[in-house]
Amino acid sequence: MSRSSNTNQSAALAAAKSWQDDWQDTQGGFNPDVFTNLDDVTRQKLTDYQIGPRVLKGDDLHVGNAFQVGHWLDAPLPYGTTGIYGMGAVVAASANDSGKGHYGANRGSVQNAVWEMGLPNIETPEHLTQFLDRTDALTAKHGNFLEDGWDPKDIMLYREVPQEVVATADPVVDTPVAAAVDVPEVVEQESVPKEPTEGVDYMSSDMKNTYDRIQDYNNDQIQDQNYHTGFNADEWIAETSKSDIDKQEHAQKLADTYKFKINEQLKEEEKADKVSTAVGNTLGVFSGYSV
Helix, strand or coil: CCHHHHHHHHHHHHHHHCHHHHHHHCCCEECHHHHCCCCHHHHHHHHHCCCCCCECCCCCCCCCCCCCECCCCCCCCCCCCCCCCCCCCCCCCCHHHCCCCCCCCCHHHHHHHHHHHCCCEECCHHHHHHHHHHHHHHHHHHCCCCCCCCCHHHHHHHHCCCCCCCCCCCCCCCCCCCCCCCCCCCCCCCCCCCCCCECCCECCHHHHHHHHHHHHHHHHCCCCCCCCCCCCHHHHHHHHCCCCCCHHHHHHHHHHHHHHHHHHHHHHHHHHHHHHHHHHHHHHHHHHCCC
């Protein structure tokens, strides 16, 4: 092998492995550790979406790929270049595979997609899962957009804002709340002394005159056991002292009652006098006759 071929081979080998050393300083760079201990589902997605090295630790190895483990070029080597694994390895085998997005030689394009998605780099398995989930979502929306490799229009799709799935919450049932009722505060008011009222708390002049007449009349008639007005001052005072009685009305009623009784008594006495006179006159007529 010529010195020129050795130089090209060294350069190709350095380009295929350099990403593992400087990934932290690269926009969208991949930590090589994220490609280890992969589950079958993740490994298949990497193959389907042409992400990462063609050959990873744990893959089935054979003569054609045994020396390609972990190698991921930024772009294919020019056609005809002596490969680092022998003729045809990594180097574009045909004009159709010479594009920058070809699997195994598309690192720059994939890193740009990571950056467009908003991730500084793929540092952890969780970051890799996020990147694969976004690719799943774009595939569901746009179809198999990576079928022909990673081209610029595919990379720009990662700028789209992903639609977040909003979980449907259980309907909130409002618990009825009893309306607050303002209960007015009862304020006890102090009793205000009341001025005595004439005719209620004490007798008026007319009531006093009537009372005196009744008393005088009772005294005049006290010897007559057949008649008495029944008026009793103590009972009258006790009756008018009740809280649920209209004192003035009661006093007036009492006065009217005794006025009526007095008048009735006067009428009866007047009738008695008339009868007595009539009887006397009659007896006088017959006084000249002897029996």
